Amino acid sequence: MELAYSICFFIFGTLIGSFLNVCIYRIPRNESIVTTNSHCPHCQSFIKPYDNIPILSYLFLGGKCRNCRESISMRYPLVEFITGLVFLINYQQLGLSISLGLNLVLSCVLILITFIDFDTLLIPDRFHVIIGGLAIINLILNPTQLTSSLIGAIIISVPFLIIAMTTGGMGGGDIKLMFVAGLYLGWQATLVSFFIASISGGLYALYLILFKKQGRKAEMPFGPFLCIGILIASLYSTQLITWYLSL
Ligand SMILES: [Zn+2]
Incomplete structure (x- = not known):
């Protein structure tokens, strides 16, 4: 069955x-x-x-x-x-659970952002609205997660905002994405998602440089890697944190 x-x-x-x-x-x-x-x-x-x-x-x-x-x-x-x-x-x-329903919608939005950001270097605002909506539904169902969610919303998005304001090296779409995704995930999983995004994005950048696919200065979208991180963290954050702490 x-x-x-x-x-x-x-x-x-x-x-x-x-x-x-x-x-x-x-x-x-x-x-x-x-x-x-x-x-x-x-x-x-x-x-x-x-x-x-x-x-x-x-x-x-x-x-x-x-x-x-x-x-x-x-x-x-x-x-x-x-x-x-x-x-x-x-x-x-x-x-079979309500969490499954929410996470399936989240997964679809993350897949859309991944490919659209690769093509256009932009994340349409409607996707942030959908993830924000999922986060609010999740909070209504699990009100005890409020503090963790609020910390999650700012723990990566605010550093991103500071980087954007000081160096211009971070897109507005990525900042908004980490705000709403952080609200959905809670702070621990948000940190996990950021670490996965940094490692996968870093490896991809290395690949581009080593194989001369792109000049060092060409713009590389970070959104797809954030999406990979958010998706993995939404499913495996507890296991990953337990594994990391056991090292
Ligand atoms: Zn044809």
Whole structure:
């Protein structure tokens, strides 16, 4: 039964991932995410429902549009797979609970921010509003976490704000993200998320420099790494803190 649920959550996640792909493409272009059907970005032909099955359609069509045979970005099945995997992990960590519902919404928003920030270096404000809303629902359900949440909201965002004001080296979207995510996570998990973001972001920057992908001065988005940190901290912060203290 456990396995059946896990498989269902993975498949459900890939379907949601398919919708996230639409959002990642359309939100930065200010296009509606609900009205028109999906179409090929090359030839504009509408994608038939049977060619829109997450992951499988991409494999079946060999990564090409059925109409114009232009290559379809690997990113589409990748986002679907990641979302499926994240839904599965959320279910296994949190079980069937209200926390699971909140964390699934959070996960979707974090996946959207990750890819949109990579593309545009911007985090649309609506995402901060959604995470802030999740944090408030969480606080209504768990009012004893209020102090931890309030500390979480400022523990990283205020240092970020100071860095932004003194050096200009931090984006406003990242500051707001760590404010609302901190409110959701509480202070311990917020610190965990920041450490994971710093390590993963640092490794990525090193990779860019070593392989000369980008000049040292080129702007690198930090939001995607904050999102990875927030997602991992929302699921594993207790285990990670226990592990760290045992070292
Ligand atoms: Zn096409």
